[in-house]
Amino acid sequence: MSGVKIIPIGQPRTVRERLLEALGDLLAREGFENISLEAVARAAGLERAVILRHFQDLDDMVTTFGQSAVFWPPVAELRAEVADRFASMPPKAQLAHFFKATIRGLLARPRTLDILAWELMSRNRFTRLLEYPRVRCSLEFFESVTGEVPDSLDLTAVVAVLGGAAIFLTVRSRQSGVFGGLNLYDDADRDRVDRVLDLIVAGILREVEVR
Structure with missing residues (x-):
């Protein structure tokens, strides 16, 4: 990595x-x-x-630090691995890729993970300043999603839940190496998380579509 x-x-x-x-x-x-x-x-x-x-x-x-690629992976980085085929991927794969790539981007930024650990324990204007760029990154990424995503999908809630889980898992992996039997710095364990993310996103979309 x-x-x-x-x-x-x-x-x-x-x-x-x-x-x-x-x-x-x-x-x-x-x-x-x-x-x-x-x-x-x-x-x-x-x-x-x-x-x-x-x-x-x-x-x-x-604010400048929070907007830099040093702190948070930009959309171009999140899409880099699949840039040549992103548009042809089904929406469920595009959505799942966001969380997979975010995990990889954060693992490549140990200092960011240390900052996020502090952020979990305090809340002030500086934590909010570092939060805004993350929100913009998410919005920019999901604006580029192609294909039919149900209008009834509460994407904000999906991002909050799965994005929050990605941050928590990466911070814990940074701090203790293993959480819940998983070490996200291990390729095999990270692949397991990727497969679960695929299942979760596919299940969410399937549930929304049948309502």
Whole structure:
């Protein structure tokens, strides 16, 4: 599994990238409660004034980090594995692929999983800022779904339940390695989860269609 690197190997980091890297490391290590411009500046080894030359304020910095592919897998990445055949896949396969690819994208981002673990324990304006890009990513992905998806399908609820399960399972796999007898870093276990996601999504669509 290939990870997502903040700075491509062999290229110097820009100050902006250095600051975002420091913010991500700080959130992953200490969570949201004591985050501040001063804390980020110390972590980056720079002056607070330097941050304000690149970002309006801390909210702007957190928003930028949340919108970056470093933090969350973009739609292009989620569809990369099936890009050449996505349009021809049946809707149930397209929907299931979103959750499968999200799991893989998160496993490739251990720092994101650490941040999500903190997010489960606290709720403030910073957690909300990191939530918005995830919602937009989901909306963008599902707008590209082709074929007939029943209008009666409560897609918002489906995404909330299965997306929440994907986040929880990946965070637990990061923290303890195994959850419920499954290790999502193991290819065979991840394939088992993929098959269950196929069954769940197919069952949901079948149930909606017969109503």
